[in-house]
Amino acid sequence: MTTISALEGVHIKGLFGDYVGKNEKNLLSLSENKDLLIIQIVKYKNSLTSIASIQIDNLNLENETLNVSCNNDTRILWNGPNSWLLISTKKKLLKEIIEKFDENNFAVTNLSHSRAIIELEGENVKEVLKKGCPYNFNDLNKNNCLNSTFNGMSVTIDLLDNNPNKARILTLRSFGESLYHSITDSCLEFGYKSI
Amino acid sequence: MLHIRCPHCGMRSQNEFAYGGDASVKRPELNKEISDLEWDNFVYLRKSLRGKHLELWQHISGCRQWFKVQRDTSTHEIFKTIKANEDI
Numbered sequence: 001m002t003t004i005s006a007l008e009g010v011h012i013k014g015l016f017g018d019y020v021g022k023n024e025k026n027l028l029s030l031s032e033n034k035d036l037l038i039i040q041i042v043k044y045k046n047s048l049t050s051i052a053s054i055q056i057d058n059l060n061l062e063n064e065t066l067n068v069s070c071n072n073d074t075r076i077l078w079n080g081p082n083s084w085l086l087i088s089t090k091k092k093l094l095k096e097i098i099e100k101f102d103e104n105n106f107a108v109t110n111l112s113h114s115r116a117i118i119e120l121e122g123e124n125v126k127e128v129l130k131k132g133c134p135y136n137f138n139d140l141n142k143n144n145c146l147n148s149t150f151n152g153m154s155v156t157i158d159l160l161d162n163n164p165n166k167a168r169i170l171t172l173r174s175f176g177e178s179l180y181h182s183i184t185d186s187c188l189e190f191g192y193k194s195i
Numbered sequence: 196m197l198h199i200r201c202p203h204c205g206m207r208s209q210n211e212f213a214y215g216g217d218a219s220v221k222r223p224e225l226n227k228e229i230s231d232l233e234w235d236n237f238v239y240l241r242k243s244l245r246g247k248h249l250e251l252w253q254h255i256s257g258c259r260q261w262f263k264v265q266r267d268t269s270t271h272e273i274f275k276t277i278k279a280n281e282d283i
Contacts, residue, residue: 065203065204065205066204079258080203080204080254080257080258080259080260081203081258081260083258083259134196134207134208134210134211135207135208136206146204146257147204147211147256147257147258147259148207148211148256148257149210149211149256154256
């Protein structure tokens, strides 16, 4: 079965904005991420269980602000105290997650189909984000993540790389189209390649 | 624009927060007999202070946690932010 992506019919490929006369390699690139496993893991407030011994895809859950535990396939984003967002290309991880996080101590919610994800890459990624988000992106490093707003929409931003900058922006699927237009409007000044 | 230091996430813009009211109001104890007047006071009666005020805020677009903010209502200066289960 083919899934209908959150930006189906919205995401258009091509060159846009102020791209004329610029090297295509230096332009921002914008793409939609789809078919990812997205799981929210929340440890209950009164739970006494320790998270130190639990590993998913050889990654620990770190209770530290902005922290992302990651390997090539999986990223575990700190979402708040005792709250994480796991994003992975390995769909079979779901079984392992359900086995390791018992329902007496953790709330595990599959959000795979409820998020729209835009990936931005290029030197000006932080400049684009600064246009709609009040966070000080100069302080954001590789493998950091944050929850914030972009033009009023709640977003999760995950900085995958910093040479060049590469960010994944997640929002509610219902906000996907609005966020896409907000992001692409912000990119026009620099010129972008939609892929 | 105000900047508020979330005890969990650090310094963030006010846009990410929602105001949650007076943090000094104490809910009547569970199972305790209280009069309608006491209940009415708890639900509706609020001081409108000019000066230092202890408030509840929620980091609604961030970690979604509730916490307390000590703020001057006339200057908007924020003196301290603490977790919801902590006392100043």
